[in-house]
Amino acid sequence: MSKMNIKEKSIQELEDICKDIRGEILRVVSKNGGHLSSTLGATELIIAMHKVFDSKKDPFIFDVSHQSYAHKLLTDRWEKFDTLREFGGLSGYTKPNESQDDYFVAGHSSTSISLGVGAAKAIAINGEEDSRIPVVMIGDGSMTAGMVYEAMNELGDRKYPMVIILNDNEMSIAKPIGAISRMLSCAMASPFYQSFKRKTESFVDNFGESGHYIAKRMEESLKLITPGILFEEMGINYIGPIDGHNLSLLIEVLQKAKNLKQPVLVHAQTLKGKGYSIAEGKEERWHGVGPFDIDSGNSSKKGSLKSATQIYTEALLHLADKNEKIVGSTAAMPSGTGLSELMERYPNRFWDVAIAEQHAVTSMSALAKEGFKPFCTIYSTFLQRGYDQIIHDTCLMDLPVVFALDRAGIVGEDGETHQGVFDISFLRAIPNMTLFAPRDEKSFHQAMAFAAGYQHPCSLRYPRGSFIKTNLPESQFFELAKSQLLRSNNSDILFIGYGNGVGRAYETAELMEQDVSILDLRFVKPLDEKILKELSIKHKKWFIFSDSSKMGGVGSAILEFLAKEKIFSIELESFEYEDKFITHGNTKLVEESLELLPKQLSKRVLEAT
Numbered sequence: 183m184s185k186m187n188i189k190e191k192s193i194q195e196l197e198d199i200c201k202d203i204r205g206e207i208l209r210v211v212s213k214n215g216g217h218l219s220s221t222l223g224a225t226e227l228i229i230a231m232h233k234v235f236d237s238k239k240d241p242f243i244f245d246v247s248h249q250s251y252a253h254k255l256l257t258d259r260w261e262k263f264d265t266l267r268e269f270g271g272l273s274g275y276t277k278p279n280e281s282q283d284d285y286f287v288a289g290h291s292s293t294s295i296s297l298g299v300g301a302a303k304a305i306a307i308n309g310e311e312d313s314r315i316p317v318v319m320i321g322d323g324s325m326t327a328g329m330v331y332e333a334m335n336e337l338g339d340r341k342y343p344m345v346i347i348l349n350d351n352e353m354s355i356a357k358p359i360g361a362i363s364r365m366l367s368c369a370m371a372s373p374f375y376q377s378f379k380r381k382t383e384s385f386v387d388n389f390g391e392s393g394h395y396i397a398k399r400m401e402e403s404l405k406l407i408t409p410g411i412l413f414e415e416m417g418i419n420y421i422g423p424i425d426g427h428n429l430s431l432l433i434e435v436l437q438k439a440k441n442l443k444q445p446v447l448v449h450a451q452t453l454k455g456k457g458y459s460i461a462e463g464k465e466e467r468w469h470g471v472g473p474f475d476i477d478s479g480n481s482s483k484k485g486s487l488k489s490a491t492q493i494y495t496e497a498l499l500h501l502a503d504k505n506e507k508i509v510g511s512t513a514a515m516p517s518g519t520g521l522s523e524l525m526e527r528y529p530n531r532f533w534d535v536a537i538a539e540q541h542a543v544t545s546m547s548a549l550a551k552e553g554f555k556p557f558c559t560i561y562s563t564f565l566q567r568g569y570d571q572i573i574h575d576t577c578l579m580d581l582p583v584v585f586a587l588d589r590a591g592i593v594g595e596d597g598e599t600h601q602g603v604f605d606i607s608f609l610r611a612i613p614n615m616t617l618f619a620p621r622d623e624k625s626f627h628q629a630m631a632f633a634a635g636y637q638h639p640c641s642l643r644y645p646r647g648s649f650i651k652t653n654l655p656e657s658q659f660f661e662l663a664k665s666q667l668l669r670s671n672n673s674d675i676l677f678i679g680y681g682n683g684v685g686r687a688y689e690t691a692e693l694m695e696q697d698v699s700i701l702d703l704r705f706v707k708p709l710d711e712k713i714l715k716e717l718s719i720k721h722k723k724w725f726i727f728s729d730s731s732k733m734g735g736v737g738s739a740i741l742e743f744l745a746k747e748k749i750f751s752i753e754l755e756s757f758e759y760e761d762k763f764i765t766h767g768n769t770k771l772v773e774e775s776l777e778l779l780p781k782q783l784s785k786r787v788l789e790a791t
Contacts, residue, residue, distance in 0.1 A: 269767025289599020338417025597766025
């Protein structure tokens with residue numbers, strides 16, 4: 183199916199296309215996994231976008247872009263859609279090198295309006311206002327991040343033509359409450375509104391019961407338009423809320439918004455999971471899913487090994503039960519990070535702060551200043567968004583915040599925007615920061631116990647899913663800058679593993695004919711310099727195993743140490759990730775393409791020795 187004939191279709195034909203698209207999305211996502219509820223809910227919005235605008239020339243900008251599957255299907259990717267999120271197949275997000283209809287790479291939230299402002303500036307400079315206009319689709323969840331308001335602040339001042347479609351899927355169609363309404367409820371507490379309310383109450387007191395009835399209805403009517411107050415005050419025209427599943431209305435409103443030649447926000451209310459009753463209206467569970475059975479909604483995969491996230495939850499619950507000073511936050515990922523159980527048991531100590539990593543870091547820093555022990559629980563890829571706050575608000579004051587980094591390493595199908603490969607490199611450069619990592623379940627509990635008692639900033643990382651190997655040697659208690667030698671012999675070869683890399687080192691060693699020594703580094707900052715010096719005498723060929731970027735990573739840290747100590751007899755090779763972004767796909771296939779499977783690594787070791 184091609185998007186080229188969308189403009190020629192009647193409303194009935196477009197509604198039929200919506201059904202076909204939903205059916206295809208459901209079929210493929212049930213097979214491949216992916217984002218489901220939000221993309222099903224956005225189908226009419228995307229059809230209307232393509233009816234009114236032209237993605238070949240108008241920048242189509244999808245915030246996060248996990249809801250863009252209908253856009254992919256409308257832009258000559260129907261035949262390839264079966265490969266969604268597969269290695270070598272279509273990305274689960276917009277990707278310009280995949281299609282000219284994809285304006286920008288997206289995978290993290292709240293960047294869309296800034297991109298739209300930048301595109302609008304370029305259009306204005308080039309004198310193309312009459313032929314091009316940026317079209318932005320953003321979800322209500324993304325509106326919880328401050329970057330959105332930074333962009334709208336400039337947009338409202340500059341008045342660049344732009345159409346912003348707010349896909350609000352937290353509300354029902356009939357009732358304008360929910361995420362946006364809650365977020366903007368502060369408008370109802372503004373001095374202007376409260377003053378107006380007091381004066382109105384004083385005035386109607388003279389009219390008895392009938393006057394109070396009229397005033398109450400008037401207040402309720404005013405509340406209906408409050409979602410638009412903030413946008414209008416910022417200089418952005420507001421239309422809505424409207425039914426995001428009414429195609430004829432959507433097309434009419436978008437055409438009017440386009441013709442205004444001003445910044446316009448169209449507030450459309452949609453239903454999550456629209457068209458698939460099992461997922462309709464549900465929140466987190468159906469946002470991102472693995473393969474599942476369409477008829478029952480049950481997952482097709484049965485995991486047998488405990489995930490690192492589950493272990494984290496258990497360890498943190500154990501610590502929080504014993505220490506009321508332990509608190510924590512996550513940024514819109516309570517289920518994904520395992521913090522949901524903590525929030526349920528201790529709602530006054532653990533918080534979801536929404537998509538606001540900067541705020542999460544800084545607020546936890548203040549709690550640390552007040553004598554609490556915060557666990558800031560964020561995916562590795564999303565902590566990048568709070569980097570200045572880690573430096574300025576945590577480490578500069580040497581505050582004991584624990585950064586628990588889930589999804590460290592290759593995360594698979596989400597691809598380039600989500601791979602957790604940079605945290606060691608960017609955190610290692612910060613003074614006062616300590617970095618360590620567990621290798622299995624027992625060591626994870628020990629690492630958490632160390633973190634709970636440590637009085638400085640620290641970060642521990644752990645993988646998506648389960649650890650590579652679970653039957654490793656017995657773990658010792660964590661001590662600052664102390665590694666653990668797991669296997670020692672007279673071989674010239676030393677494998678140094680960090681975190682989940684320890685399991686990879688063991689699997690590689692098991693495929694080799696000769697015995698090798700294996701060190702669990704545990705701490706990459708500070709290093710266990712004593713044991714590294716001792717091992718440099720006995721072993722001359724060192725190989726680094728860590729699920730992290732090579733530049734600034736574990737190998738770099740060890741090379742810096744060797745250079746400082748003037749130890750030049752070591753041949754070191756790191757099996758960390760090269761200096762390039764890592765594609766999406768099944769984790770094993772991705773690792774195979776990077777030559778990081780144990781059988782490939784054992785061969786590389788032999789070639790190097």
